[in-house]
Amino acid sequence: SQTIHQWPATLVQPVGSPLSLECTVEGTSNPNLYWYRQAAGRGLQLLFYSVGIGQISSEVPQNLSASRPQDRQFILSSKKLLLSDSGFYLCAWSRQGGAGNTIYFGEGSWLTVV
Amino acid sequence: GIQVEQSPPDLILQEGANSTLRCNFSDSVNNLQWFHQNPWGQLINLFYIPSGTKQNGRLSATTVATERYSLLYISSSQTTDSGVYFCAVEARDSNYQLIWGAGTKLIIKP
Numbered sequence: 001s002q003t004i005h006q007w008p009a010t011l012v013q014p015v016g017s018p019l020s021l022e023c024t025v026e027g028t029s030n031p032n033l034y035w036y037r038q039a040a041g042r043g044l045q046l047l048f049y050s051v052g053i054g055q056i057s058s059e060v061p062q063n064l065s066a067s068r069p070q071d072r073q074f075i076l077s078s079k080k081l082l083l084s085d086s087g088f089y090l091c092a093w094s095r096q097g098g099a100g101n102t103i104y105f106g107e108g109s110w111l112t113v114v
Numbered sequence: 115g116i117q118v119e120q121s122p123p124d125l126i127l128q129e130g131a132n133s134t135l136r137c138n139f140s141d142s143v144n145n146l147q148w149f150h151q152n153p154w155g156q157l158i159n160l161f162y163i164p165s166g167t168k169q170n171g172r173l174s175a176t177t178v179a180t181e182r183y184s185l186l187y188i189s190s191s192q193t194t195d196s197g198v199y200f201c202a203v204e205a206r207d208s209n210y211q212l213i214w215g216a217g218t219k220l221i222i223k224p
Contacts, residue, residue, distance in 0.1 A: 042198060042217040049211070059211060088155055102147065103202075103212065105157040 002027035006091040006106035013113055019064075019078040021109050023091030026072065031093040033074040034103070035066055038088040050074060051096070086113045116141045116205040120215035127191055128223050135186040135218045137201030146177050147212070148186050149200040157200075160186070191222045 006023040013019060025031050032051055036044040046059045048066035056066050063082050067075045074091055091106040117140040127133055137146070145164040151157045161168050161175040163184065168175050172192075177184040188195055198219050202212040 042219070044200070044202075044212075044214045046211050090155075090157060092157075102159050102162045104159060105149075108155040108157075110155070 002093075002104065004091060004093055004104055004106045006089075006109055008109060009107060010110045011112070013081050013111065015083055015113055016080045019076070019081050019085070019111070021076040021089055021091075021111075023074040023076075023106055024072055025074075025093045028072070028093070028095070030071060030096055032096060032101075033068060034092040034094075035064075035074065035076045036090040036092060036105075038090065038108075039086075044090065048076070081113045083113050086111055116143070116203065116213050118201060118203055118213050118215040120199075120201055120218050122218060123216065124219045124221075126221045126223065129191055129193060131191050131222075133188045133191060133220065135188070135199050135201075135220075137184040137186070137203075137215055139182050139184075139201075139203050139213075141182070142206055143179070143182075143203040144206055146184050146201065146203045148175055148184070149202065150195075151198045151200065151217075153197055160199075188220075191220075193222045193224050196220055196222045 003026045034049045035047045038044050050056050050068045053068050064078050089109045092103050094103045095101040119138045121136045147162050148160040149157050163175045163177045165177050165179045172189045174187045198217040200217045201215040
């Protein structure tokens with residue numbers, strides 16, 4: 001069976017500090033990978049998606065970046081965090097074929113920028 | 115772009131009650147999914163339902179694609195059903211992006 005994990009689950013970071021959230025998927029190969037942000041407890045905003053190693057598409061301009069160094073690893077980063085980066089970040093995966101397949105989410109990471 | 119509207123925004127029910135959640139979308143879609151987010155933030159896919167009706171235990175969903183809406187039914191509610199229910203659609207020209215509704219926050223009281 002397939003599993004998805006992301007970490008850390010919770011972090012508190014000062015403004016201007018760097019960020020690295022990691023996500024890994026097990027039990028499948030060549031998945032589509034996604035990073036979402038949920039700012040207010042409702043509604044998800046797609047930040048990045050990837051259809052393969054090194055292939056990253058960004059949906060919104062922002063202070064964040066994403067990388068996919070391995071087939072089943074997706075990393076969300078920032079060089080300098082802003083207060084507005086606070087929120088709940090979710091990694092997700094789906095099988096190749098786009099969002100037309102069921103999408104599965106990780107446990108989420110709560111980020112508070114202070 | 116496509117708009118997704120969910121109603122009601124909030125719903126408070128007693129345990130054992132039945133409920134219907136609605137999702138309207140403004141254009142034709144390739145698929146539609148229902149999700150449940152529990153109070154701890156975990157998002158679980160409930161149904162992948164671009165059209166027709168599906169049932170899973172006390173939950174069922176119906177999508178009428180021609181009329182651009184979907185309904186999620188919860189019968190005999192339990193406190194563990196509490197959380198936020200999201201509807202998300204993939205527009206025909208979406209390029210992998212799901213468009214999300216704002217959610218329905220459901221509270222089931224014991």
